Structure formats: C-alpha cells, structure tokens
Amino acid sequence: MAIEAVNLKVNYGNKEILRNINLHIPDKEIVTIIGPNGSGKSTLIKALSRCLKVTEGTVNLYGKNINNISTKKIAQKMAILPQVKNISADITVENLVSYGRYPHLRIGKRLNMEDKDIISWAIEKTGLVDLRDRHVATLSGGERQRAWIAMALAQKPKILLLDEPTTYLDVSYQLEVLELVKELNKSLNLTVVMVLHDLNQAARYSDNIFVLNEGEIFEWGNPENIIRSTLLKDIFRIESHIYRDEINDCPYFIPYKVI
Amino acid sequence: MSGYIKEKEYKKILILIVFVLLFITSFFISVGYGAVKITYEEIIKAIFFEIDTVNYQIIWNVRLPRTIVAALVGIGLSLSGAILQGVMRNPLASPKIIGVSSGGGLVALIILIIFPQYYYLVPVGAFIGAFLTTLFIYSLAWKEGVLPTRLVLAGVAVSSLLGAGTNSLLTFFPDRVSGVLGFMVGGLSATTWRDVRMILPYVLAGIILLSFLSGKLNILMLGDEVATGLGVNVEVTRFIFIIISSLLAGSAVSVVGLLGFVGLIVPHMTRLFIGSDYRYLFPGTIFFGAAIVVICDTVARLLFAPIEIPVGIIMSAMGAPFFLYLLRNKEGLK
Ligand SMILES: Nc1ncnc2c1ncn2[C@@H]1O[C@H](COP(=O)(O)OP(=O)(O)O)[C@@H](O)[C@H]1O
Ligand SMILES: [Mg+2]
Numbered sequence: 182m183a184i185e186a187v188n189l190k191v192n193y194g195n196k197e198i199l200r201n202i203n204l205h206i207p208d209k210e211i212v213t214i215i216g217p218n219g220s221g222k223s224t225l226i227k228a229l230s231r232c233l234k235v236t237e238g239t240v241n242l243y244g245k246n247i248n249n250i251s252t253k254k255i256a257q258k259m260a261i262l263p264q265v266k267n268i269s270a271d272i273t274v275e276n277l278v279s280y281g282r283y284p285h286l287r288i289g290k291r292l293n294m295e296d297k298d299i300i301s302w303a304i305e306k307t308g309l310v311d312l313r314d315r316h317v318a319t320l321s322g323g324e325r326q327r328a329w330i331a332m333a334l335a336q337k338p339k340i341l342l343l344d345e346p347t348t349y350l351d352v353s354y355q356l357e358v359l360e361l362v363k364e365l366n367k368s369l370n371l372t373v374v375m376v377l378h379d380l381n382q383a384a385r386y387s388d389n390i391f392v393l394n395e396g397e398i399f400e401w402g403n404p405e406n407i408i409r410s411t412l413l414k415d416i417f418r419i420e421s422h423i424y425r426d427e428i429n430d431c432p433y434f435i436p437y438k439v440i
Numbered sequence: 441m442s443g444y445i446k447e448k449e450y451k452k453i454l455i456l457i458v459f460v461l462l463f464i465t466s467f468f469i470s471v472g473y474g475a476v477k478i479t480y481e482e483i484i485k486a487i488f489f490e491i492d493t494v495n496y497q498i499i500w501n502v503r504l505p506r507t508i509v510a511a512l513v514g515i516g517l518s519l520s521g522a523i524l525q526g527v528m529r530n531p532l533a534s535p536k537i538i539g540v541s542s543g544g545g546l547v548a549l550i551i552l553i554i555f556p557q558y559y560y561l562v563p564v565g566a567f568i569g570a571f572l573t574t575l576f577i578y579s580l581a582w583k584e585g586v587l588p589t590r591l592v593l594a595g596v597a598v599s600s601l602l603g604a605g606t607n608s609l610l611t612f613f614p615d616r617v618s619g620v621l622g623f624m625v626g627g628l629s630a631t632t633w634r635d636v637r638m639i640l641p642y643v644l645a646g647i648i649l650l651s652f653l654s655g656k657l658n659i660l661m662l663g664d665e666v667a668t669g670l671g672v673n674v675e676v677t678r679f680i681f682i683i684i685s686s687l688l689a690g691s692a693v694s695v696v697g698l699l700g701f702v703g704l705i706v707p708h709m710t711r712l713f714i715g716s717d718y719r720y721l722f723p724g725t726i727f728f729g730a731a732i733v734v735i736c737d738t739v740a741r742l743l744f745a746p747i748e749i750p751v752g753i754i755m756s757a758m759g760a761p762f763f764l765y766l767l768r769n770k771e772g773l774k
Binding site for chain 2: 227230231232234252253254255256257259260261262263265266267268269270271272273276280281283284286288314333336342
C-alpha cells in the first residue's frame with residue numbers, strides 16, 4: 182500500500198474540514214479525488230503530503246507513520262504539486278527541474294554528474310528538451326505544468342500528488358498533462374494521486390476514484406462504480422445520461438439538467 | 441552535457457566580478473579622499489608597513505575603521521533585506537518589517553533622551569531591542585505556524601506602535617531632539633575599531649551560514665507547499681532565516697542608526713543585475729551592498745566638506761533615483 186489514511190480528521194481552527202477519512206492507495210495506481218468545490222479535496226492532499234498537520238488519525242507511507250519519517254526522506258519517496266506555486270520571473274526550466282534534486286543533496290553540496298543526468302532525463306521525459314533554457318514564466322499553461330511535473334520527476338519519487346493539474350488549462354493542454362501523467366504511471370510505475378474537476382477525465386484516467394463530499398468520503402471505487410446516475414445526482418446535483426467509451430474502455434456521462 | 445557552464449551563468453559571474461571590483465575601488469577611494477588627501481602609495485604603505493606619520497594616524501584611526509564599518513553595514517543591511525524578501529516572498533520586505541528599526545530605534549532613543557549618561561550602551565541596547573522586537577513580531581504572527589502575510593501585518597502593526605513611542609519621546613523632550621537626529625537618519629561619523637568589532641562577528645557568521653543556505657532560500661521561494669514537498673522544514677527554516685536577518689540588520693543599526701533604505705533597495709538593485717537565484721544574489725548583494733554604502737559615505741564626507749552630511753540622506757537622495765532608473769530600464773529585459 183503506497184498511502185494509507187486511518188481515521189483522519191482535519192480542523193482549521195475550530196472548523197472541522199475533514200472527518201472519518203479512511204483510504205488506501207495501492208502502489209502503482211492512478212487514484213483521483215473528486216468532489217464539489219469546498220468539499221476538502223485540497224485539504225486532503227495537503228494532509229496526505231504532510232503540508233498540513235492532521236487533528237486526529239494517521240497517514241502511513243508504505244506502512245510507516247508519516248510523522249516518524251524525516252521530511253527529507255519523505256521527499257525522496259513522494260513528490261507534490263500543490264495548486265499554489267510561486268516562481269520568479271527569471272527561473273529557467275532547467276533551474277526549476279534542478280530543484281527536484283534538492284531532497285537528495287547533502288547540505289551545501291552541489292549537483293553531481295548523476296544529478297545532472299537525472300535532470301536531463303526528467304526534461305526529456307516531459308518533452309521539454311527544446312524549452313530547457315526558457316523562463317518558466319514565459320511558457321504556455323501546459324508547458325509550465327509539464328515543467329513542474331519534470332521538477333517532481335527529478336525527485337525520483339515513487340508517488341506523485343497533484344492538486345488540480347489541469348485547472349485553467351485549455352482542453353488540449355489538459356489532455357497533454359493527463360496523457361503525460363498516464364504515461365509516467367505506466368513507464369515508471371509511478372503511483373499517482375490527483376484532484377480533478379472533470380469527472381469524465383477522472384473516469385478515463387483513473388484506476389480508482391474517491392468521491393469527497395462535505396469533508397467525508399462518500400463513495401469510492403473504480404470508474405464504473407462511480408459514474409452512476411444516482412451518485413451524480415446526489416453529489417453533483419445533475420441528471421445525466423451514461424455511456425461507454427469503447428475506445429478507451431471507460432464510462433462517460435453527459436449531464437442534461439441541474440436539480 | 442554537464443561540466444560546461446551556460447552563457448547566462450558566465451554573465452552572472454562576470455557581473456559578480458564587476459561588483460567585487462566596484463567594491464575594491466570604492467574602498468580605496470573612501471580611504472584616500474577626505475579633508476586630507478592621501479596618495480595610494482601612502483595608503484598601501486600605511487596598511488602593510490607600519491610607519492608612524494600623521495597620514496598613518498588618519499588612515500588607521502579614522503578612515504579605515506569608518507570605511508570598514510560602512511562596508512559591513514552595507515553587507516548586513518542588504519543581506520538582511522535579501523533574505524527577508526525571499527522568506528516573505530514580498531518585494532517590499534526589508535529589515536523594517538521585522539521591527540529592527542522600530543525596536544532598535546526606540547531603545548536607542550530611550551537611552552539617548554532619558555538616560556544620556558549611559559550613551560555608550562546605545563549599540564548594545566539597540567541591538568537587543570531590535571532582536572527582541574523581531575521575536576515579539578514572530579510570536580504575534582504565530583498561529584499553528586507563521587504565514588508570511590501575517591508576519592508582514594504583525595510587523596507593520598508593532599512598528600507603528602513602537603513608532604508612536606519614539607514620536608512621543610521626541611515630543612516630550614524637544615530640547616534633546618538635535619542630539620538624536622544623527623541616530624535617526626543614520627550616520628557614520630566618529631566610527632572606531634570598537635564599532636568594527638561590534639558588527640564584524642555577525643556579518644561573518646551571517647555570510648558563512650548563508651553560503652550553506654542559499655539553495656534552501658531558492659526552494660522556499662517556490663511556496664511553502666512546494667518547499668515542504670521538496671523536503672524543507674518550512675517553519676524551522678523560516679525562523680532561522682528571520683533570526684539571521686534580525687541579527688545582521690540589528691548589528692548594523694546599533695552602530696550607524698536607522699539607515700533603513702539600504703535593506704530595501706540594494707537587494708532589489710542586485711536582483712535587477714544578477715537575477716533572483718540566491719546562489720548569485722547573496723554574493724552579489726554582499727559586494728554591491730558594501731560598495732554602495734562606502735560610496736555614499738564618501739560622497740557624504742566630500743560633498744560639502746568639511747561639513748559632513750549623514751550617509752542616510754545621501755543614500756536616499758542618490759539611491760532612489762538610481763533605483764528608479766534601473767527599474768525602468770532593466771525591466772524590459774526580462
Ligand atoms: N486556510 C484555511 N483556513 C480556514 N478554512 C479553510 C482554509 N483552507 C480551506 N478552508 C476551508 O476548508 C474547506 C475545504 O477547502 P478545500 O480543501 O480547499 O476544498 P476543495 O479543494 O475541495 O475545493 C472549505 O470550506 C474552505 O473554505
Ligand atoms: Mg482545491
């Protein structure tokens with residue numbers, strides 16, 4: 182089991198944001214978290230990635246309580262791309278990707294040959310070879326997201342956590358990013374946990390889906406189990422027709438009415 | 441692939457070399473020029489071979505300590521500002537934000553105005569006042585961790601509170617205002633080797649620590665969550681950086697008074713020249729910051745010689761237009 186959350190509860194101040202969260206994320210799978218705005222998806226990602234202290238419960242990384250592993254050791258196993266990122270105007274793609282080696286460096290040490298090879302590998306893997314000297318701030322949305330993913334790859338993680346990697350991107354860039362994620366999952370056996378807004382994309386790219394509603398896991402399972410008209414009605418307040426995408430072998434739906 | 445240095449990196453190294461040369465030049469000009477003009481031959485002789493002449497006395501007891509203090513103050517304030525702008529991810533951050541000026545200033549004024557007989561305690565008092573104010577602001581901003589925005593707000597609030605204390609002191613003791621004006625605007629007159637000893641340890645320690653921590657600051661710039669994801673303990677790191685910058689700026693303020701402007705604009709100017717990568721920004725800030733204060737102090741001494749203007753006034757008068765010029769002309773390159 183790559184990640185396991187046991188009876189998680191997360192508060193912001195006195196406000197309870199997440200409760201009774203129990204989830205298992207198997208190794209090498211793509212797991213997607215979906216749910217309405219404000220249901221606690223980002224909070225869950227932050228709790229799983231130690232960016233946020235949990236109020237109760239535990240998060241285990243490969244069977245070990247995350248509080249008992251040094252933050253650097255965690256970073257060698259798990260990479261995170263949060264929604265809010267910050268980058269100076271003059272940071273190049275290669276600069277950014279090189280930061281991914283940070284958890285593997287000893288303090289004050291410079292990048293060695295192996296680090297540089299890994300940086301080049303991550304840049305190639307994300308298709309950014311021609312853009313490696315460009316400033317990240319000048320890239321298109323899709324390229325920029327790929328540059329961040331390249332940084333995460335340079336960490337050589339086993340697990341990648343992504344919070345809404347496709348939000349604000351044009352549909353072609355959305356596909357570009359998700360195809361890349363899928364490819365990395367297949368070729369590197371990377372475990373992926375991500376938050377997506379588009380339910381059809383979640384159905385197409387995920388092995389398992391967790392549905393979050395008002396801070397609790399409402400339902401989880403494979404895409405067939407989640408893309409059901411009752412669930413869509415209960416959680417997302419829509420009436421919809423459900424079809425099957427034979428080419429990609431996954432369900433999809435078309436909503437026709439808000440209730 | 442690896443092993444070769446990119447063109448951009450060469451440019452940055454070149455700019456660093458220019459900064460170093462600028463600093464060395466300004467250092468010698470500062471030691472050479474003053475009410476008495478001394479040739480470079482004599483300077484070298486005085487520094488390296490002990491010859492007891494009048495010029496030797498001037499160089500050793502007046503010009504050298506003053507120039508060294510100017511350089512150290514420039515380094516301390518600029519580095520402090522460079523760190524804070526990164527830690528807070530806020531371009532307007534400066535040592536003022538963490539209460540160095542308001543805290544150090546208030547303690548210094550209390551001593552100078554109410555207990556003038558203890559004037560010699562001003563450096564130590566200002567230093568401690570600055571540091572305690574930083575800790576106070578930090579603890580006010582603490583709430584399951586410290587967010588940069590809360591820190592900035594707490595800093596502004598505490599500073600204006602202490603500023604009120606400063607202003608009431610000035611109002612209640614109008615007859616003693618002239619005695620503290622020098623401290624308020626920041627000046628380097630009558631600096632001695634004792635001042636060098638006061639500030640040197642902090643600047644040296646700061647430089648050594650930062651040479652290990654520049655990579656960490658680059659990572660912190662990416663945002664708290666990204667930094668956590670890369671294995672940085674954000675809270676601890678931020679605290680360490682804030683302590684370092686408080687000590688750096690506090691030791692500078694304790695010696696020269698409230699020379700606030702340096703810590704705000706020198707890091708900016710350096711960034712415009714050399715970029716925001718702290719592996720270059722730190723060394724750049726060190727030499728450029730030292731050079732700027734030494735140059736401004738030289739101008740302050742020479743402009744209306746033998747009357748001296750406080751260096752703080754020259755800093756603002758020369759620094760601000762130069763900064764605006766850079767901002768307008770360099771921004772287009774990015
Ligand atoms: N820093 C915060 N302080 C207090 N409440 C917060 C904070 N961040 C998020 N929340 C609240 O927690 C709930 C869940 O937020 P979030 O996890 O961002 O939802 P989602 O990502 O599913 O849209 C929301 O009600 C939001 O208002
Ligand atoms: Mg969110």
